[in-house]
Amino acid sequence: MKILIVDDEKPARARLSRLVEGLAGYQIVGEAENGNEALTRADSCEPDIVLMDIRMPGMDGIQAARHLSRLPHPPAVIFTTAFADHALEAFETHAIDYLLKPVRKERLQSALEAASKPNKAQASQNDEVLSGIEARQHICARVRGNLVLVPIDNSYYFQADQKYVTVRHS
Numbered sequence: 089m090k091i092l093i094v095d096d097e098k099p100a101r102a103r104l105s106r107l108v109e110g111l112a113g114y115q116i117v118g119e120a121e122n123g124n125e126a127l128t129r130a131d132s133c134e135p136d137i138v139l140m141d142i143r144m145p146g147m148d149g150i151q152a153a154r155h156l157s158r159l160p161h162p163p164a165v166i167f168t169t170a171f172a173d174h175a176l177e178a179f180e181t182h183a184i185d186y187l188l189k190p191v192r193k194e195r196l197q198s199a200l201e202a203a204s205k206p207n208k209a210q211a212s213q214n215d216e217v218l219s220g221i222e223a224r225q226h227i228c229a230r231v232r233g234n235l236v237l238v239p240i241d242n243s244y245y246f247q248a249d250q251k252y253v254t255v256r257h258s
Contacts, residue, residue, distance in 0.1 A: 123147025
């Protein structure tokens with residue numbers, strides 16, 4: 089999973105980088121100092137997960153998360169901040185988690201595992217895509233050496249036998 093770290097404090101970014109590097113399956117693809125820079129970096133490196141501070145100069149983390157949730161393939165956002173007073177607002181942006189600094193490795197790992205699953209913004213986009221797809225009406229089956237289209241409504245059952253599937257139909 090590709091991770092973008094967004095924090096206006098360089099030591100905080102360095103600490104998060106060290107914590108992530110100690111976890112298997114995660115790669116840091118970029119860093120940003122504020123929300124505007126985060127949007128630019130997210131566009132170029134297409135992260136799966138964004139670790140984002142809230143209080144930053146210029147565009148803050150909440151605003152940046154709202155913009156990120158509107159991307160064609162929105163990343164999961166995990167807020168990492170020293171202030172607990174923005175939690176409700178953060179979760180309204182479909183954030184996966186809200187970690188208070190100093191971030192503990194176990195807590196970060198738990199949040200990253202949760203972020204590996206589709207978030208609400210990603211799920212709603214998947215629903216939009218799937219709603220435009222029609223359900224399959226026929227299935228192609230081999231009958232006596234020939235391929236025929238069998239209407240799914242006429243199928244009684246499918247039986248799996250190792251790498252073959254038998255369809256019983258009328």
